[in-house]
Amino acid sequence: MLRAFTRLRAPLRSLPKTLTLIPSPSPPVLPNPTHQSPPFSLLASPFSRSTRRGRKEGEASRGEDDNSLGVFVFGCDHETPPRLLILQPRLRPDSLLNSKLGEAINLANSLEEQRDGFFTEEFADKKPPPHLIVQNPASRSRTHADTFFGPGTVDNVKCHLRALETEDKIDAVFVNTILSGVQQRNLEVAWGKPVLDRVGLIIEIFNAHAETKEAKLQSELAGLMYKKTRLVRVRGPSGRLTFGASGEAEVVSAKGRGTGGRGFISGAGETELQLQRRRILERRNHLLSQIEEVRRTRALQRASRRRHGGTEGQGLATVAIVGYTNAGKSTLVSALSESYVFSDDRLFATVDPRVRSVILPSGRKALLSDTVGFISDLPVQLVEAFHATLEEVVEADLLVHVLDSSAPNLVEQRSSVLQVLRQIGVAEEKVQNMIEVWNKIDLLKGHAGADEILDGGEYPSEVDKDMASGESADEDGMHSRPSSNEQIDNNEMVSEVSCDELIYEDELVDEDGMHSGLSSSEPIDDHEITSEVSCDEPVDDNEMVSELSSVESKVEDTASEQEVDETAVFSQVESSKAWEMIDLPACGESKEIQRVETSAVMGIGLQELLSLIDEKLTAQKPVLQKNLGAFDRKWRPSHVYDDEKVAEQ
Numbered sequence: 001m002l003r004a005f006t007r008l009r010a011p012l013r014s015l016p017k018t019l020t021l022i023p024s025p026s027p028p029v030l031p032n033p034t035h036q037s038p039p040f041s042l043l044a045s046p047f048s049r050s051t052r053r054g055r056k057e058g059e060a061s062r063g064e065d066d067n068s069l070g071v072f073v074f075g076c077d078h079e080t081p082p083r084l085l086i087l088q089p090r091l092r093p094d095s096l097l098n099s100k101l102g103e104a105i106n107l108a109n110s111l112e113e114q115r116d117g118f119f120t121e122e123f124a125d126k127k128p129p130p131h132l133i134v135q136n137p138a139s140r141s142r143t144h145a146d147t148f149f150g151p152g153t154v155d156n157v158k159c160h161l162r163a164l165e166t167e168d169k170i171d172a173v174f175v176n177t178i179l180s181g182v183q184q185r186n187l188e189v190a191w192g193k194p195v196l197d198r199v200g201l202i203i204e205i206f207n208a209h210a211e212t213k214e215a216k217l218q219s220e221l222a223g224l225m226y227k228k229t230r231l232v233r234v235r236g237p238s239g240r241l242t243f244g245a246s247g248e249a250e251v252v253s254a255k256g257r258g259t260g261g262r263g264f265i266s267g268a269g270e271t272e273l274q275l276q277r278r279r280i281l282e283r284r285n286h287l288l289s290q291i292e293e294v295r296r297t298r299a300l301q302r303a304s305r306r307r308h309g310g311t312e313g314q315g316l317a318t319v320a321i322v323g324y325t326n327a328g329k330s331t332l333v334s335a336l337s338e339s340y341v342f343s344d345d346r347l348f349a350t351v352d353p354r355v356r357s358v359i360l361p362s363g364r365k366a367l368l369s370d371t372v373g374f375i376s377d378l379p380v381q382l383v384e385a386f387h388a389t390l391e392e393v394v395e396a397d398l399l400v401h402v403l404d405s406s407a408p409n410l411v412e413q414r415s416s417v418l419q420v421l422r423q424i425g426v427a428e429e430k431v432q433n434m435i436e437v438w439n440k441i442d443l444l445k446g447h448a449g450a451d452e453i454l455d456g457g458e459y460p461s462e463v464d465k466d467m468a469s470g471e472s473a474d475e476d477g478m479h480s481r482p483s484s485n486e487q488i489d490n491n492e493m494v495s496e497v498s499c500d501e502l503i504y505e506d507e508l509v510d511e512d513g514m515h516s517g518l519s520s521s522e523p524i525d526d527h528e529i530t531s532e533v534s535c536d537e538p539v540d541d542n543e544m545v546s547e548l549s550s551v552e553s554k555v556e557d558t559a560s561e562q563e564v565d566e567t568a569v570f571s572q573v574e575s576s577k578a579w580e581m582i583d584l585p586a587c588g589e590s591k592e593i594q595r596v597e598t599s600a601v602m603g604i605g606l607q608e609l610l611s612l613i614d615e616k617l618t619a620q621k622p623v624l625q626k627n628l629g630a631f632d633r634k635w636r637p638s639h640v641y642d643d644e645k646v647a648e649q
């Protein structure tokens, strides 16, 4: 249970102590496209079950080439999670880089499916995947349309891949930025490995973690929409031009017509691109109709429990628990409702909606709706696809925003969540009325709970004893972050990330890089309410090992730097009260928010939180008069898709 406490520390131990200058590789020998048969297909899954799931259930006809509509990357079943090489484009300042790298490592390690209801390995026991800090062309507006990175970076990564192959097989490369379809394909050809960008990996994780029908449908839809934007023209092994099919060998261009005639929208005359798009559209429409059914059912249930579930004619209020992924939402719901809700250190552990009931101090019953976590730059496709689930957040009577108070990038996480809430249409009034929960206070330096853990003292009885078995943090370990380990410049390896200029991640992502979240509500049981609706020169082995091992000294530096950042925030909120009004100008908005400090694992602040929820709900109008008719509202998929459809016709 000390996993959260140590989860960013494990990767740190494997970061290099010294950074080595890698010799520039000799001129790249690019594979001969016409003779190469890549071992992967662009959009089949690295390992998720979506493809076999679709086949098993036979939910829709996928046309003559089933593989071409496989949503995810590899199209084969892996018994073990895929091993990824992480490429983190350089960011400034270092603190931002470190938090992004830490997140990338956690994302990569989160890509895993449960087998027989369990993950095979504890998250904290997982080794951090190999990771490289690479030149960030976006920071200087010098992205390359064809490969995103410059040729030097592409070649150096290739060197690393070769070196790593001698030790451990790498299944794919994860680039922690957003790539275009052409860039992704060109990098795959250059590196001979499947490439996942941030959007693709997050969708993969959703797909891997989805268990209920609802979550599976929605994550497949998100994957499909992602694939639609990845269709690029390629030359198949036979030399024939096509779009997005497996066995592709050469990227020709992002646009163009296939070998078919031009006369008809469908049938023999349609172009390859039209054919692929039509098939995606058909599948999408099928999924949409199923999701719409789920949505209506959920809306009816919501209305029903509002009418009948409450006491003394109050109706049954729903409280949506929202927040950044891994903030502790599920653990908090579990602690508040004294029931089991799955929680895990993996990002996006919750994809399937869960609702639990709770009795508030006044005796009033309410529902706590555990939602999917948000993340910065969460794919817009996920927001669209998970509309039905997100509706639960929009329709909730009260929102509780859970923050991981020990997170190094707390302020950024907070504003990401607020951005998503507004994006999905949560009323401003509700955002203003939201309760903010600063969870994991036991991890904060100086906190009694944290001191006990650090001193190796006794845990309070409520604390999961597993916490003791986790790796203990170093003395300054409260806010440690992974440090950069290496950096590949276009032409050379550089030993240090310098801090001379400010480059922020915004420069990396397109404006549409969005976020998502979801929740649910189902039949009402007192405790358990589960939603079912739902290089060319090989690099010396030893050299590589030293590069990919850890930099402890750098970690200490960043830890202390971070403490300063956090103190700036916390000095505003020092208090002996369990909750108070705070001001967070760093978030770009100065407003008062009611905050409760909690530790979900130690049971701290729970009663105060319940009281505040009670107070807020009581101050609201009766639930019954509000929000009814939500299910009457027709959900229309994004106008973007409709526009595309019209354009295609």
Ligand SMILES: Nc1nc2c(ncn2[C@@H]2O[C@H](COP(=O)(O)OP(=O)(O)OP(=O)(O)O)[C@@H](O)[C@H]2O)c(=O)[nH]1
Pocket (backbone or CB within 6 Å): 001, 002, 003, 004, 005, 323, 324, 325, 326, 327, 328, 329, 330, 331, 332, 342, 343, 344, 345, 346, 347, 348, 349, 350, 351, 371, 372, 373, 374, 439, 440, 441, 442, 443, 598, 599, 600, 601, 602
């Ligand atoms: N130390 C500490 N760990 C916590 C606390 N709350 C949650 N955790 C741990 O943080 C990890 C993530 O918790 P979850 O409840 O799964 O987080 P979540 O917000 O539901 O995450 P997603 O579902 O992935 O969005 C788990 O390992 C929890 O045990 C806390 O108050 N203190």
Ligand SMILES: [Mg+2]
Pocket (backbone or CB within 6 Å): 329, 330, 331, 342, 343, 349, 350, 370, 371
């Ligand atoms: Mg969760």
